[in-house]
Amino acid sequence: MSTIAFTKGHGTGNDFIIVADVDGGLTLRDEQIAALTDRRFGIGADGMLRVVRSAALPEGAQTPDAVWFMDYRNADGSAAQMCGNGIRVYVKYLVESGLIELAVGESVAIGTRAGTKTVSRTETGFEVDLGLWxxxxxxxxxxxxxxxxxxxxxxxxxxxxxxxxxxxxxxxxxxxxxxxxxxxxxxxxxxxxxxxxxxxxxxxxxxxxxxxxxxxxxxxxxxxxxxxxxxxxxxxxxxxxxxxxxxxxxxxxxxxxxxxxxxxxxxxxxxxxxxxxxxxxxxxxxxx
Incomplete structure (x- = not known):
């Protein structure tokens, strides 16, 4: 049985398990994610954020302008296009883990299944441009x-x-x-x-x-x-x-x-x- 490192994070109570897999070598089945996010038998979370380079994922071909891709999975393991709270937590992790440098007022491009999203650091957190609606x-x-x-x-x-x-x-x-x-x-x-x-x-x-x-x-x-x-x-x-x-x-x-x-x-x-x-x-x- 293998082990993985994780970080728990949240945005206004919407909580996530964050797993760093920068080179895309980790494969997680839906049932494994569901077990990890279970609030009684696992870590507990609303979803999982896999931190991976866009170049390491087939989906990343759609976001070549973003170095990092947010592979977001719901608590049942299903893939989701976007998560507005999750992407702020994702960028917070990138900053705190030293994967990127981002000063207040600066922005970073993040790949998602809904396209590339721009996230800016603010005095009180982060702001994401969700794009057209x-x-x-x-x-x-x-x-x-x-x-x-x-x-x-x-x-x-x-x-x-x-x-x-x-x-x-x-x-x-x-x-x-x-x-x-x-x-x-x-x-x-x-x-x-x-x-x-x-x-x-x-x-x-x-x-x-x-x-x-x-x-x-x-x-x-x-x-x-x-x-x-x-x-x-x-x-x-x-x-x-x-x-x-x-x-x-x-x-x-x-x-x-x-x-x-x-x-x-x-x-x-x-x-x-x-x-x-x-x-x-x-x-x-x-x-x-």
Whole structure:
């Protein structure tokens, strides 16, 4: 039985097992990742981040402008396109382990299955440019335990798919039972993360929009935070609010607070996500 070194990290409570495999020599089966992320019999995490050079992976051929590739896997072992919290934790690991140097104000390109993402170091953490976003026009209904009737959902793609559902009050958000997977009709071909949101009162203060959110992540279940889900939620509420909606948002999740900015670029609107990244502990673990 072999052992591997790992580091545990999180971004607003969305936690990850980080494994360095810079030359791409490590093969991990889905069931091994599921065992490692198990919260009772393993280390426990919402997912795994494999730190590997783009040149060492077939997927890395799509991101030749990025030296490093974030191979993100959900807790069930399935591969995911992107993770907004995970990529901040990934860059934090690169910096703390000495694999890169990154001063405040500097940026690094990171390869993902959703393309190359630019991550900047800030005074309080990291900000990632998630790139272009797309609003889905599909009419979707979401049924969730604790919500008496099905609610319409707004599809938002920010590199991975999300469906955002507006609730009427904070009590409704708090009363959700997300131990049961919400039902989506029609279900997207590859599934989606489901976000439930309520606006603060007032919605906008000093030019910044403010909302609360809970999320059910595909392949994981409810998590304390979802970075791309935070961005999708802010975009959906901005979409519903109309032309007068702000370009900057504060999103509260059970694990903390994240920031979202929408900025214009030559190729369209980009959405940027900012927040902290924390490394908790390191160790070694046996692979089953």
């Amino acid at each position: 797309v609003a889905d026009t599909t009419e979707t209904l979401v049924r969730a335990k604790g919500v008496p009737v099905a609610r319409p959902g707004q599809g938002i793609d920010v590199g991975n798919p999300h469906i955002v559902v507006a609730l009427s009050a904070g009590s409704e958000l708090d009363g959700l039972d997300l131990t049961v997977q919400p039902l989506v009709e029609p279900l997207p071909p590859y599934g989606a993360n489901i976000e439930f949101v309520v606006p603060d009162d007032p919605l906008v203060h000093a030019g910044v929009g403010s909302i609360r959110m809970r999320v059910f992540e595909r392949g994981v279940g409810e998590t304390l935070s979802c970075g791309t889900g935070v961005a999708a939620s802010a975009l959906a509420v901005r979409h519903w609010a109309g032309r007068s909606a702000p370009e900057q948002w504060r999103v509260e999740v059970p694990g903390g607070v994240l920031g979202v900015r929408i900025v214009g670029a030559a190729d369209g609107e980009h959405v940027l996500l900012s927040g902290p990244a924390t490394l908790v502990f390191s160790g070694e673990v046996a692979l089953a």
